Amino acid sequence: MNIVCIGGGPAGLYFSLLMKQQNPAHRITVVERNRPYDTFGWGVVFSDQTLGNLMNADAETARAILQSFNHWDDIDIHFKGAKVSSGGHGFCGIGRKRLLNILQQRCEELGVELVFETDVADDQELAAKYGADxxxxxxxxxxxxxxxxAATYAPQIEARQCRFVWLGTKKKFDAFTFAFKQTEHGWFQAHIYQYDGDTSTFIVEAPETVWRAAGLEEMSQEQSIAFCEQLFAEQLDGHALLSNAAHLRGSSVWIKFPRIVCEQWVHWNGATPVVLMGDAAHSAHYSIGSGTKLALEDAIELARCFGAHGDAKTALAAYQSLRAVEVLKIQSAARNSMEWFENVQRYSAMEAPQFAYSMLTRSQRLSHENLRLRDAAYVAGFESWFAARAFAQAGVAPAANLAVPPMFTPFKVRGLTLKNRVLVSPMAQYSAVDGVVGDYHLAHLGARALGGAALVFAEMTCVSAEARITPACPGMYTPAHTAAWQRIVDFVHASSDAKIALQLGHAGAKGSTRAMWDGIDQPLEQGNWPLWAASPQQYLAGVSQTAREMGEADMAQLQADFVRATLAADEAGFDWLELHCAHGYLLSSFISPLTNRRGDDYGGSLENRCRFPLRVFAAMRAAWPQHKPMSVRISAHDWVEGGITPDDAVAIARLFKAAGADLIDCSSGQVSKREKPVYGRMFQTPFADRVRNEADIATIAVGSIFEADHANGIIAAGRADLCAVGRPHLANPAWTLAEAARIGYHAVAWPKQYQPGKQQLERNLERERQLAAASGGLSPQQVAAKLLEG
Incomplete structure (x- = not known):
C-alpha cells in the first residue's frame, strides 16, 4: 500500500511504523506542518495496561519508551489542608517531545518518510502527489x-466548562498529585505529575466563571503564571512554573477542552479514502490521561485490521466498528471524570477522606473492590473512618471491627435507624384482588425482609380505585386494605429486623391498563375507568385512553385521598412513607413540561408545576407522624428534549426539602415514549449525586445497581445515602446477605433459622478464594475489579 499520514503526532507516527513493520514494501509518508521537535504540552501519562498494549504491538518501541518513563504508583490528593494518599495505581509519565522523538526515530529506522514544515491545504492533492491509496x-x-x-464525519464538538493552562515545573513529585485550592472566587485545582528526571507537568484548571471572577481573562501570560505560583505555593515549594507557549499572549494560554465525537470515521467520496485517527476522531479529557492512549490504540487497531483483512474497505469498516465501541467506553469514563472536576464546588462540603475517595472513583471505572485490589490498607483505613462517622451519626454503638463496608453501616433519618444502606425497591407485582394484598405479598415482602435489606418498599399503592395502574394493583382506600397491609407489616416487624415502607401514588394517564405480562401500558379490553392528568393526554398516542385535565375540585378530592391513605399507612404500622412523583404518573404529570400545559397557577414555571405535588406532600407530611420519615420519588431526567433535566431535579429537590421531605428517591424517565435514555450500570446514580450534593438533601440511588461493589462505591463516595436494589432482589430475596458473603464480610446478621446456610455459603466462597489463590488466580472480587478496570 501507499499511505500518506497528515499529522506527525503519536497516532500518525505509531500507525506508520506498525504498518511498515508489518510489510516493509508499504510506502508510508508522514506530513507534519511543524518542525521536527516542535510540540505542545509537557508530559503524557499512560497506565501500566497501556504499556502492555504497546509491548504487544511493537516491543522495540515499547522498550525505548519504557526507558524514558517516570513510573509511580501513588496518587496524592491535597484538600483543605489534608493529604490523602492511595497506592497501586501504576502510571507512567513521559515527555511529549521525548515520545515523539522515539516514534520519529523508529519510523526512520523502518523506512517511513517524514516530511516536516509542510502545511497541507488539500488532502486529495497530497494523495495524488504521492500516489496514495x-x-x-x-x-x-x-x-x-x-x-x-464534516458532512461525512458528522462531528459533535462540545466546548466544556473549565479553563485550563498547561504548565511545567522543575519541582519533582513522587506521586500523581491533585491539589485543590479555594479562593474568594471559587475552586481551582492542579493536576501534577513528573514525566522525566527533573520536570513535572502542572495543569491548573477552574470553571470559566471562577476564572473570569479571578481576573485571569485580563491578565498577561506572566501575570497568570504568577497567580498560579502564589495559589499553589505550598505544592511548588519555591519552584517556578514554566510555559512552553511563549507565542501565546494573555488569556489565550487558558483554553477550554473540546469533547469530540464523530459518527463516522472514514470518508469514501474522494479519489482516495480518508480515515480519522487520534484526536481528529475523538477526544478524552486529560483528567484520565487517555488522549494519547487512544491515539496509539487507534494505530494498533487499524494496523491489525489491515493485517487481518485483504482489502481496505473491509479493514476500515472493521477498524471503525471495533474502535468506536472502545472509544465510547473511554469517553464515557472521561466525561464522568471531566464533569467531576468541573463541579468541585459540589463536593467541597465533604471531609477530606470522602472528597478524596469521590475523586478517585469519579470515572466509575475504578470501583471500591478495584481500589482494595490496588491498596488494601488505604481501603481498610477509609472504611474505618467512614464507619466510625456513620455509627456516630446514627447514634449506634460502633461495631467491634470498624472496617465495615460502607453499604453495611447504619443510617438514621428522623426517629428511624436503618441497620444498613440497602433498600428493596418498590416493584409492581400485579397480584392484588380489588386492591387487597394477600398471601403472595406476605411471602414476597416477608422473604425480602428476611434477606438482609434494611428497608423493604411495598410497590406503588394507590389512594383510590381510579388511581390504580391495573385492576391487580394494591390500594389503601378501604378498611380491608389497611387490615391486609397491617398483617404484612406485623410479620416484617415480628420476624425480621428490617423496616417496611409504603409508596403512595396515583397512576394518572397511565391507569386503567393490563398487567405487565398481558401487555404493558395497553388499555383494558373492558371495565375501564376515567383518567385524570395535569393536562389532557394519551400516554400511548392513538392507543391509550385520553386523560382529562384536573380541576380544582378534582385536586381537592385527590389531596383528601392521599391524606386518608397516609393515616391508614400509619394505622397499619408502616415505618416510612414515600410519595410517588415520577414516571409520568399523576403527580409527575404536573411536574414535567412534557405533560403539563396548563395556563393557571399550576402550569408554566417549574415552581408552578410543582405547586400541586407540593400541596399534596405538605398535607401528607402534616398527617404523618413527625418521628417517621418521608421520601419523594422523582423522575430526575425525562430523557426528552424540552423535558425535566438534572438541573431541574436539583430545583425540585430543594422545593420538596423546604416542604419537609427527608430524602429524594432519584429515578428517571417513563414520562414520555419519546425518551432516549442512556443505560448502563448505575446509570441513574449521577442524578442522586447531584441532588444530594447540590440540594443538600439525602438521596436514594436506583437503577442497575446489582452488586455490592456498586453499592459500596456509591455510599462511600457520597453519591447517595441509600441504594435501592430492585431486580436482583427478584432473583434472590437474600441478595444483601449473599453479597455480604461474596465480599467476605461475615459480621452481618442472618435470621437465626438461616445460620447453617450462612456458614455453608461462607465456607464455599472461602474455598473458591483458596482454589483461585492456589492456582495463581485472583479472588472473585479481584477478578471483578480487574474486569471493571478494563
Whole structure:
C-alpha cells in the first residue's frame, strides 16, 4: 500500500511504523506542518495496561519508551489542608517531545518518510502527489480534514466548562498529585505529575466563571503564571512554573477542552479514502490521561485490521466498528471524570477522606473492590473512618471491627435507624384482588425482609380505585386494605429486623391498563375507568385512553385521598412513607413540561408545576407522624428534549426539602415514549449525586445497581445515602446477605433459622478464594475489579 499520514503526532507516527513493520514494501509518508521537535504540552501519562498494549504491538518501541518513563504508583490528593494518599495505581509519565522523538526515530529506522514544515491545504492533492491509496487524517483536535468532510464525519464538538493552562515545573513529585485550592472566587485545582528526571507537568484548571471572577481573562501570560505560583505555593515549594507557549499572549494560554465525537470515521467520496485517527476522531479529557492512549490504540487497531483483512474497505469498516465501541467506553469514563472536576464546588462540603475517595472513583471505572485490589490498607483505613462517622451519626454503638463496608453501616433519618444502606425497591407485582394484598405479598415482602435489606418498599399503592395502574394493583382506600397491609407489616416487624415502607401514588394517564405480562401500558379490553392528568393526554398516542385535565375540585378530592391513605399507612404500622412523583404518573404529570400545559397557577414555571405535588406532600407530611420519615420519588431526567433535566431535579429537590421531605428517591424517565435514555450500570446514580450534593438533601440511588461493589462505591463516595436494589432482589430475596458473603464480610446478621446456610455459603466462597489463590488466580472480587478496570 501507499499511505500518506497528515499529522506527525503519536497516532500518525505509531500507525506508520506498525504498518511498515508489518510489510516493509508499504510506502508510508508522514506530513507534519511543524518542525521536527516542535510540540505542545509537557508530559503524557499512560497506565501500566497501556504499556502492555504497546509491548504487544511493537516491543522495540515499547522498550525505548519504557526507558524514558517516570513510573509511580501513588496518587496524592491535597484538600483543605489534608493529604490523602492511595497506592497501586501504576502510571507512567513521559515527555511529549521525548515520545515523539522515539516514534520519529523508529519510523526512520523502518523506512517511513517524514516530511516536516509542510502545511497541507488539500488532502486529495497530497494523495495524488504521492500516489496514495489511503490518507490518514491524524491532524489533531483542530483537524482541518474533519472540518472539510464534516458532512461525512458528522462531528459533535462540545466546548466544556473549565479553563485550563498547561504548565511545567522543575519541582519533582513522587506521586500523581491533585491539589485543590479555594479562593474568594471559587475552586481551582492542579493536576501534577513528573514525566522525566527533573520536570513535572502542572495543569491548573477552574470553571470559566471562577476564572473570569479571578481576573485571569485580563491578565498577561506572566501575570497568570504568577497567580498560579502564589495559589499553589505550598505544592511548588519555591519552584517556578514554566510555559512552553511563549507565542501565546494573555488569556489565550487558558483554553477550554473540546469533547469530540464523530459518527463516522472514514470518508469514501474522494479519489482516495480518508480515515480519522487520534484526536481528529475523538477526544478524552486529560483528567484520565487517555488522549494519547487512544491515539496509539487507534494505530494498533487499524494496523491489525489491515493485517487481518485483504482489502481496505473491509479493514476500515472493521477498524471503525471495533474502535468506536472502545472509544465510547473511554469517553464515557472521561466525561464522568471531566464533569467531576468541573463541579468541585459540589463536593467541597465533604471531609477530606470522602472528597478524596469521590475523586478517585469519579470515572466509575475504578470501583471500591478495584481500589482494595490496588491498596488494601488505604481501603481498610477509609472504611474505618467512614464507619466510625456513620455509627456516630446514627447514634449506634460502633461495631467491634470498624472496617465495615460502607453499604453495611447504619443510617438514621428522623426517629428511624436503618441497620444498613440497602433498600428493596418498590416493584409492581400485579397480584392484588380489588386492591387487597394477600398471601403472595406476605411471602414476597416477608422473604425480602428476611434477606438482609434494611428497608423493604411495598410497590406503588394507590389512594383510590381510579388511581390504580391495573385492576391487580394494591390500594389503601378501604378498611380491608389497611387490615391486609397491617398483617404484612406485623410479620416484617415480628420476624425480621428490617423496616417496611409504603409508596403512595396515583397512576394518572397511565391507569386503567393490563398487567405487565398481558401487555404493558395497553388499555383494558373492558371495565375501564376515567383518567385524570395535569393536562389532557394519551400516554400511548392513538392507543391509550385520553386523560382529562384536573380541576380544582378534582385536586381537592385527590389531596383528601392521599391524606386518608397516609393515616391508614400509619394505622397499619408502616415505618416510612414515600410519595410517588415520577414516571409520568399523576403527580409527575404536573411536574414535567412534557405533560403539563396548563395556563393557571399550576402550569408554566417549574415552581408552578410543582405547586400541586407540593400541596399534596405538605398535607401528607402534616398527617404523618413527625418521628417517621418521608421520601419523594422523582423522575430526575425525562430523557426528552424540552423535558425535566438534572438541573431541574436539583430545583425540585430543594422545593420538596423546604416542604419537609427527608430524602429524594432519584429515578428517571417513563414520562414520555419519546425518551432516549442512556443505560448502563448505575446509570441513574449521577442524578442522586447531584441532588444530594447540590440540594443538600439525602438521596436514594436506583437503577442497575446489582452488586455490592456498586453499592459500596456509591455510599462511600457520597453519591447517595441509600441504594435501592430492585431486580436482583427478584432473583434472590437474600441478595444483601449473599453479597455480604461474596465480599467476605461475615459480621452481618442472618435470621437465626438461616445460620447453617450462612456458614455453608461462607465456607464455599472461602474455598473458591483458596482454589483461585492456589492456582495463581485472583479472588472473585479481584477478578471483578480487574474486569471493571478494563
Amino acid at each position: 489511503l490518507v490518514i487524517a491524524s491532524d489533531g483536535l483542530n483537524s482541518r480534514i474533519r472540518s472539510r468532510y
